[in-house]
Structure formats: C-alpha cells, structure tokens
Amino acid sequence: MPYFDAASAAPLHPVARQALLASLDEGWADPARLYREGRRARLLLDAAREAAAEAVGCRPDELVFTPSGTRAVHAGISGVLAARRRVGNRLVVSAVEHSSVLHAAETHAAAGGAVTEVPVGRSGAVDAARFAAALDSGTALACLQSANHEVGTEQPVAEAAEACRAAGVPLLVDAAQSLGWGQVDGDWSLLTASAHKWGGPAGVGLLAVRKGVRFAPQGPSDERESGRAPGFENLPAIVAAAASLRAVRAEAETEGTRLRALVDRIRARVPELVPDVEVVGDPVRRLPHLVTFSCLYVDGETLLHELDREGFSVSSGSSCTSSTLTPSHVLRAMGVLSEGNVRVSLPAGTAAEDVDRFLDVLPRVVAEVRERLGAPAAAAAPTAADGPLVVDALGKRCPIPVIELAKVFGEVPMGGTVTVLSDDEAARLDIPAWCEMRGQEYVGEEPSPRGGTAYVVRRVT
Amino acid sequence: MPYFDAASAAPLHPVARQALLASLDEGWADPARLYREGRRARLLLDAAREAAAEAVGCRPDELVFTPSGTRAVHAGISGVLAARRRVGNRLVVSAVEHSSVLHAAETHAAAGGAVTEVPVGRSGAVDAARFAAALDSGTALACLQSANHEVGTEQPVAEAAEACRAAGVPLLVDAAQSLGWGQVDGDWSLLTASAHKWGGPAGVGLLAVRKGVRFAPQGPSDERESGRAPGFENLPAIVAAAASLRAVRAEAETEGTRLRALVDRIRARVPELVPDVEVVGDPVRRLPHLVTFSCLYVDGETLLHELDREGFSVSSGSSCTSSTLTPSHVLRAMGVLSEGNVRVSLPAGTAAEDVDRFLDVLPRVVAEVRERLGAPAAAAAPTAADGPLVVDALGKRCPIPVIELAKVFGEVPMGGTVTVLSDDEAARLDIPAWCEMRGQEYVGEEPSPRGGTAYVVRRVT
Numbered sequence: 032m033p034y035f036d037a038a039s040a041a042p043l044h045p046v047a048r049q050a051l052l053a054s055l056d057e058g059w060a061d062p063a064r065l066y067r068e069g070r071r072a073r074l075l076l077d078a079a080r081e082a083a084a085e086a087v088g089c090r091p092d093e094l095v096f097t098p099s100g101t102r103a104v105h106a107g108i109s110g111v112l113a114a115r116r117r118v119g120n121r122l123v124v125s126a127v128e129h130s131s132v133l134h135a136a137e138t139h140a141a142a143g144g145a146v147t148e149v150p151v152g153r154s155g156a157v158d159a160a161r162f163a164a165a166l167d168s169g170t171a172l173a174c175l176q177s178a179n180h181e182v183g184t185e186q187p188v189a190e191a192a193e194a195c196r197a198a199g200v201p202l203l204v205d206a207a208q209s210l211g212w213g214q215v216d217g218d219w220s221l222l223t224a225s226a227h228k229w230g231g232p233a234g235v236g237l238l239a240v241r242k243g244v245r246f247a248p249q250g251p252s253d254e255r256e257s258g259r260a261p262g263f264e265n266l267p268a269i270v271a272a273a274a275s276l277r278a279v280r281a282e283a284e285t286e287g288t289r290l291r292a293l294v295d296r297i298r299a300r301v302p303e304l305v306p307d308v309e310v311v312g313d314p315v316r317r318l319p320h321l322v323t324f325s326c327l328y329v330d331g332e333t334l335l336h337e338l339d340r341e342g343f344s345v346s347s348g349s350s351c352t353s354s355t356l357t358p359s360h361v362l363r364a365m366g367v368l369s370e371g372n373v374r375v376s377l378p379a380g381t382a383a384e385d386v387d388r389f390l391d392v393l394p395r396v397v398a399e400v401r402e403r404l405g406a407p408a409a410a411a412a413p414t415a416a417d418g419p420l421v422v423d424a425l426g427k428r429c430p431i432p433v434i435e436l437a438k439v440f441g442e443v444p445m446g447g448t449v450t451v452l453s454d455d456e457a458a459r460l461d462i463p464a465w466c467e468m469r470g471q472e473y474v475g476e477e478p479s480p481r482g483g484t485a486y487v488v489r490r491v492t
Numbered sequence: 493m494p495y496f497d498a499a500s501a502a503p504l505h506p507v508a509r510q511a512l513l514a515s516l517d518e519g520w521a522d523p524a525r526l527y528r529e530g531r532r533a534r535l536l537l538d539a540a541r542e543a544a545a546e547a548v549g550c551r552p553d554e555l556v557f558t559p560s561g562t563r564a565v566h567a568g569i570s571g572v573l574a575a576r577r578r579v580g581n582r583l584v585v586s587a588v589e590h591s592s593v594l595h596a597a598e599t600h601a602a603a604g605g606a607v608t609e610v611p612v613g614r615s616g617a618v619d620a621a622r623f624a625a626a627l628d629s630g631t632a633l634a635c636l637q638s639a640n641h642e643v644g645t646e647q648p649v650a651e652a653a654e655a656c657r658a659a660g661v662p663l664l665v666d667a668a669q670s671l672g673w674g675q676v677d678g679d680w681s682l683l684t685a686s687a688h689k690w691g692g693p694a695g696v697g698l699l700a701v702r703k704g705v706r707f708a709p710q711g712p713s714d715e716r717e718s719g720r721a722p723g724f725e726n727l728p729a730i731v732a733a734a735a736s737l738r739a740v741r742a743e744a745e746t747e748g749t750r751l752r753a754l755v756d757r758i759r760a761r762v763p764e765l766v767p768d769v770e771v772v773g774d775p776v777r778r779l780p781h782l783v784t785f786s787c788l789y790v791d792g793e794t795l796l797h798e799l800d801r802e803g804f805s806v807s808s809g810s811s812c813t814s815s816t817l818t819p820s821h822v823l824r825a826m827g828v829l830s831e832g833n834v835r836v837s838l839p840a841g842t843a844a845e846d847v848d849r850f851l852d853v854l855p856r857v858v859a860e861v862r863e864r865l866g867a868p869a870a871a872a873a874p875t876a877a878d879g880p881l882v883v884d885a886l887g888k889r890c891p892i893p894v895i896e897l898a899k900v901f902g903e904v905p906m907g908g909t910v911t912v913l914s915d916d917e918a919a920r921l922d923i924p925a926w927c928e929m930r931g932q933e934y935v936g937e938e939p940s941p942r943g944g945t946a947y948v949v950r951r952v953t
C-alpha cells in the first residue's frame with residue numbers, strides 16, 4: 032500500500048533497523064559510567080556523534096542528540112535568545128517555518144520578546160534581501176528552514192547566512208526536511224534535524240551549535256549532552272539514527288534523481304488530469320521527493336479519506352482536516368489555494384508504478400468528491416442579472432463557500448460583482464485564490480453586517 | 493559478567509525487545525495522521541498508554557509519555573509551579589531527591605522562587621511529620637521520591653501525600669526506582685518514572701498528572717501528548733516500555749522476594765567479610781534489589797575500577813569517581829561515610845552464584861586498595877604524646893585525610909584531640925563518619941589558618 036507521507040515520518044530504513052537491533056544489546060547501559068557496559072555505550076555514542084557530525088558538516092563536539100527535532104528547535108532557539116539577551120530581543124523567522132519554530136517564537140513574544148516574520152512569495156521562498164533587511168542591531172537570532180515541509184520549496188539559506196554573518200546575527204537552520212538529501216549550504220550557526228524524517232527511528236533529533244556561538248541552555252541543568260539535552264541518552268535509537276543518516280546520504284544522489292523525476296511527473300500530469308488544480312511550491316528549487324497541489328471545490332478531509340481507501344497515504348494543509356479548522360500557515364503565507372490540498376512526499380524506494388497508479392486514481396476520486404459536494408462541473412457562462420449578487424455561505428465550511436461562489440458566478444454580468452459572506456477562515460485564502468485561478472478580480476473583503484466577512488469578486492473575463 | 497547497576501539502567505527486558513521489534517514495523521508513522529499507517533500508530537500509542545496507566549494506577553488521559561524520567565520531572569515541576577504561581581512560590585523537596593528534581597529546584601530558586609529542603613535521618617528517610625511541617629500556605633508543590641536511588645530507602649509517601657492533601661499542596665512522587673516493583677501507595681498528585689530503570693528502552697519517561705491538579709505546561713506549545721511533552725512520539729520505544737512494565741510487574745513479587753534475600757545476604761555478609769564497613773540505608777523499608785555500603789580508607793574510583801576488572805559493574809556515590817569531586821548529595825544528607833562507597837543494584841534474574849562470587853571477591857579487592865593507599869590495618873593502641881596532634885592533609889584527596897587520621901590516632905592520649913587539616917570536601921562527611929564508626933568524639937570544624945578546614949576529633953575510647 033503506497034505510503035506517500037515521508038515528510039511526516041519515513042518508514043524505518045533497513046540500516047536503522049539493523050543498527051537499532053545490534054545496539055539494543057550493546058548500548059543499554061549508562062554511557063556516563065566507567066564500567067565495561069558503560070564504556071561500550073560511550074563508544075557507541077561517540078561513534079554515532081562522529082558519524083552524525085560528519086553528515087551535518089560540523090565538529091562532533093558541536094553536535095548533541097535531542098529527543099526530537101522539535102526539542103532541538105526549542106533548545107536551540109531558547110539557548111541563543113537567552114545568551115544574547117544583552118544584544119537584543121528580536122527573533123527573525125520566515126513565515127513558513129515549522130510549527131516548532133513558530134511556537135518557540137510565540138513563547139518568546141509572550142515573554143515580551145520581539146518577533147519579525149519575514150513573508151514569502153507565492154512559491155513559498157523568502158526573498159534573501161528581504162530576510163537580510165529584517166535583521167537589525169537588536170536581533171538576537173534568525174531562523175530559516177533549509178526547505179519547506181509542506182510545499183518543498185528550498186530557501187536561500189546560503190544568502191541568508193551571509194547576511195546574518197554580516198549583521199553579526201546567528202542563523203539557525205531547521206534542516207528537518209533536507210538533511211537526508213545533503214548538507215546544508217552556507218555558513219549557518221545552528222542546525223536542527225529529526226531522524227524519523229530520514230528513515231531513522233523516532234526519539235532522536237540533532238542540535239548543532241557552532242563553536243563561538245553564544246549559547247546558554249535553558250531549564251534545569253543536566254550534565255548529559257554538553258548540558259544541552261537533559262535526560263538519559265536514547266542510545267540504541269541514536270546509533271540507528273546516525274547509521275541511517277550515513278546510509279541515506281550514500282543513496283541520496285541516485286534516489287534523489289529518481290524521485291525528482293517521479294515528482295516532476297506528478298507536477299506535470301495532475302493539472303492535465305484534474306481540472307481546477309493549483310500545483311504549489313517552487314518547481315525547480317525544491318526537495319526532490321515532495322509535491323503539493325490544491326483542488327478547487329474539494330474538501331481536504333474527504334479527499335484524504337478517499338485516497339486512503341484507495342490505498343494512498345498522503346497529508347493535507349487544508350482546513351477541515353483532523354483537528355485543524357484553519358488552513359496551514361504555509362499555504363496562507365504563500366497566498367495560494369488551500370482547499371482540497373494534498374501533499375505527496377515519496378519515501379526512498381517508491382515504485383514508479385505506485386506513482387502511476389496514484390495519477391490513475393486521483394482524477395476519479397477528486398471528481399467523486401466534487402460531485403458529492405455539488406461543485407460546478409465547469410465555469411458557467413455569464414447570464415444577465417438584476418442588482419448586486421450576494422451568496423450567503425455563513426455557517427458553511429470550506430470548500431462550500433467557494434463552490435457557492437462558482438455556482439452563481441455565471442449570473443454575474445461582465446464588470447459586475449458578487450459578494451460572498453463566509454465565517455470560515457479558509458475563505459480568506461481560497462476566494463482570492465479562486466479569482467487568481469479563474470482570472471477574475473478580487474476586490475477585497477469587509478466585515479459583514481450579518482457576521483463573518485464579505486468577500487467581493489468582480490467579473491472581468 | 494555480573495552487572496550490578498540496575499538502578500542506573502537495567503538491561504533490556506526480553507518483552508521490551510520483542511515489543512520494540514514488533515512495533516518498528518507497525519509504529520513508525522505519525523499517530524496524528526488519519527491514514528492507515530497513522531491509525532495503526534495511534535492504536536499502539538493508545539494501548540501503551542492504557543497499559544502504563546493501569547500499572548501506574550491512574551486514568552489513561554492523566555498519563556503522558558516523555559523522552560526520559562528527567563524530562564518528566566522537569567515538565568511536572570515547572571507545570572505545577574507555573575499553574576500555582578498565585579498560591580505561592582515555595583517548592584518543598586526532600587534533601588535526597590534525584591538530581592533532576594534538585595536541578596529543577598535550583599532553576600526555581602534562581603528565578604526567585606523559594607525552596608525548602610527537608611532533611612533526612614541516617615537511614616535516608618524523611619520524617620513524615622517534618623515533611624508535613626515544611627508545607628505552608630505559600631507552597632506550590634512538594635516532591636518526594638518513592639524510594640531513594642542511591643541507598644534504596646523507601647520514603648513515607650503515603651503519609652506525605654496525606655499531609656499534602658490536608659495542606660492543599662500537590663505532591664509529585666518520583667517513582668523512577670520503584671515503579672517496576674509496584675504501584676506507589678497513597679494519594680499522590682503527580683508521578684514520574686523512567687522506562688530504562690525497569691528494563692524498558694531508553695527514551696521513554698512517564699508523567700502522570702491527576703485530574704484536578706492545576707497544570708500549565710511550560711515552553712513552546714505543541715499539540716502532542718496533551719501539550720505536556722512536545723515532539724514526535726518515540727512510539728516503538730513507548731510500546732516496549734509499556735509492555736515491559738506489565739511484564740516486570742507480573743514477575744515483581746517472586747523476583748522481589750528472591751532479590752531481597754540476595755540483598756539481605758550482602759547486607760549481612762559484607763560487614764563480616766570486610767573490616768571497617770558501613771552498610772547504609774534502611775535495612776527493612778527499602779527497595780528489594782539495592783544495597784549500598786561504604787568502606788573506610790578506600791578510594792571509590794579505584795574500588796570501582798578493581799571490581800570492574802573482576803567483572804562486577806557497580807556504581808558509587810564517593811567523591812573522586814569519574815567527573816565528580818564531591819560526595820553524593822544523598823550520602824551527605826544522611827551524614828554517613830562516603831569514602832569507598834559502593835552501590836549494588838541487582839537486575840531481575842541476577843544469579844545467586846554471582847552474588848556469592850561478589851562476596852568472595854570484595855574482601856580481597858578492598859584489602860588490596862587499602863594496602864596500596866597505606867591504610868592502617870587495625871585501630872592502633874594509644875601511646876603517649878606531647879602537645880596537640882595536627883595532621884596536615886591539605887591538598888590530599890579522599891580517602892587520604894581519613895587514612896592519615898587513623899594512622900596517627902594511636903598517638904592520641906585518652907581525652908586528647910587530634911586536628912586534621914583538609915581541603916577535600918569529602919572530609920567534612922567522612923571524618924565525622926569515621927568518629928561514629930570508631931566510637932570517638934567528633935568535636936567540630938573550624939576554618940584552618942593554613943587554608944581548608946580544621947576537623948577536631950577527641951579520643952574517648
């Protein structure tokens with residue numbers, strides 16, 4: 032059954048499994064102890080640290096193992112912010128960072144710190160010059176991911192690092208999505224990653240802090256992992272994480288090329304096979320294995336459910352999926368359509384046939400969901416109408432407001448407007464996105480006297 | 493090769509190994525996802541939580557999995573202190589808590605909080621009435637371990653919980669050393685534990701917070717584990733932790749009885765076989781598998797090293813072992829001898845023959861270390877001497893100051909005193925302990941004009 036959500040968690044790499052098994056017997060003791068079992072554990076830990084440091088491109092004593100990528104990010108950000116408190120309290124982040132970074136930024140802001148979010152363009156990338164311009168003399172730390180976890184777009188990390196260097200600001204790079212594919216370019220100061228993203232086991236993150244970066248670990252002190260990651264080391268998993276990082280790196284070029292071609296196939300074929308689709312993210316400067324697209328008039332949760340029934344495991348940044356009621360902050364920051372959003376991220380070893388079968392199944396599944404929701408089959412031709420048109424979609428969840436808009440749009444005379452009333456947060460993103468896709472003019476929004484928001488669209492084609 | 497340091501980390505239980513292997517294939521995906529692999533992971537996580545909650549004696553929704561026992565303690569303490577800030581800022585702990593608790597207390601004190609350390613008696617137990625007396629109207633939280641990790645003494649947790657309940661103060665019980673042996677008695681509010689102490693894998697701790705306890709997780713928010721333990725769940729290890737907790741519990745009564753008898757054998761035989769030994773910790777109210785003793789005139793690090801050469805892995809609370817230069821805070825709080833300290837903690841399945849061989853080897857090893865250090869073979873008979881005796885042990889590390897004291901003690905006339913000058917922190921504990929063991933009078937200490945401290949001992953027998 033094809034699992035296409037490697038960006039959430041990759042299946043365990045065979046090398047990780049093997050290393051985990053081997054070190055269960057050799058690596059259960061406390062590496063801080065001086066007896067035989069402790070020394071054996073210490074040797075394993077040291078070797079894992081060396082292997083991971085080599086893959087990251089840092090010195091072994093610059094790298095510690097944390098319990099997860101999230102904890103690495105939290106520790107990295109809080110450690111620099113505390114150590115550079117006298118320099119200033121500004122934290123600069125891109126608007127499309129992983130939630131672990133943005134939540135750390137919220138915590139910083141709640142404690143009185145300043146946070147600057149650097150916006151991204153429609154491809155999901157920050158503009159390096161704009162990132163540089165956000166750095167001021169009171170900036171304690173800047174964070175920029177190596178590549179986006181939802182749309183795969185690579186960030187200009189090397190340029191950002193140069194700008195940070197020039198401004199005397201340390202740069203933390205969240206490399207969770209890219210580290211398995213290669214080292215991060217540029218002169219970063221801190222780097223974080225997560226083993227289960229590259230086929231290592233859960234329970235292991237990496238935090239690298241370059242020598243010379245001021246760093247003050249927060250929280251209660253602990254002598255393990257240079258005082259930067261309290262608690263007994265998750266040793267067999269650490270060994271497996273390091274071994275599998277080496278292994279995926281050895282395969283990265285070949286496998287990256289192969290998956291890139293499969294993703295290119297998806298990028299090209301989906302808009303041909305499925306009407307009213309927007310493929311998002313940079314088509315070239317991107318992760319090899321990840322592609323995201325959004326389908327108009329489709330409810331993300333139903334789409335995921337139907338794809339799951341067909342045997343495909345994918346994820347979505349749509350609102351109305353599982354616990355979330357707002358579209359992903361990434362899609363929002365990019366200003367792209369969020370409804371019917373699907374992220375496909377191929378694990379290493381994905382068979383071309385599985386991708387073909389996905390392309391085979393997807394059009395039918397989307398069509399069925401649209402039919403069930405009563406979506407318009409095609410753009411309606413304009414007909415005459417009296418007075419301004421108002422669509423009341425209050426109380427209706429995504430994608431219904433956009434579907435209702437599309438249904439009445441045929442009645443809008445050329446140059447006329449239609450107003451959609453909606454209290455679903457997704458409409459704010461999806462109605463302008465619909466206009467963009469349809470070549471119509473998005474006039475703007477205003478508070479609706481009947482509650483929610485009134486979105487105004489003008490017919491121009 | 494006998495491994496006698498289960499209190500640091502127990503070898504992986506066969507059930508843990510089996511469960512870990514099985515869940516590597518079923519439990520690598522993100523349990524927050526709705527597709528097949530995610531649902532499977534969620535089922536495993538839910539089942540593990542139910543099993544662990546049953547073993548702890550709480551509701552599944554009261555229990556979260558953390559990356560370690562240390563992180564469970566840190567999260568538990570900071571969460572209650574923050575939530576009960578308006579009640580007060582006092583944290584009450586016993587003086588012999590695990591370092592994770594005491595480090596959290598230091599962090600609290602550094603941030604302006606108040607910390608009360610409740611002292612312990614010579615057995616290592618707090619007095620329940622004294623613990624109760626430490627609770628005031630401004631106490632936000634009290635912490636008491638279920639049993640001590642260095643000497644095995646059980647704490648009066650049920651009485652402490654009753655006192656806390658009466659005072660309206662939540663009680664956090666660190667059950668790291670005892671949870672494998674059984675549920676914690678009494679009406680605790682929070683409980684923490686660590687899987688690798690009961691034969692589960694590294695990377696898993698437990699934090700239980702009773703419904704109704706005010707709790708505000710600190711640090712950046714995260715939706716996993718009820719917001720109390722950020723980061724991707726360490727799932728296969730969590731499954732293994734829960735499965736092995738059930739397994740060790742099923743064996744606890746039988747194995748506890750067997751190990752208790754082996755420990756009783758050590759407690760009885762060591763003082764018979766080795767001269768000048770103090771067995772510490774409560775002989776009855778204690779963990780079944782753990783015993784600690786200290787040997788006069790012995791350097792802890794050398795002793796550990798020699799025992800390791802003989803194939804025995806034990807640990808020590810002596811100063812001069814590995815990184816530490818001060819005696820363990822537990823031995824210090826108990827006021828017992830720290831030099832030549834050995835902790836034996838038997839993992840489940842320890843063979844009686846291995847214990848016998850240990851008892852066979854220990855006397856010879858101790859005698860050899862003593863001989864090498866020039867320790868006195870027996871208490872010297874008094875001889876006449878002129879003027880007050882002064883032993884200058886400045887610059888000499890434990891156990892040399894006590895050895896020098898013992899060597900000259902024969903020259904001290906009855907009723908006369910000898911002064912030992914020492915700048916080793918261990919002397920503050922070990923010279924009074926020597927007096928106690930020898931039945932001599934410890935007069936007291938004063939700053940030495942030549943640096944360090946002058947310890948005065950009077951000959952009374």
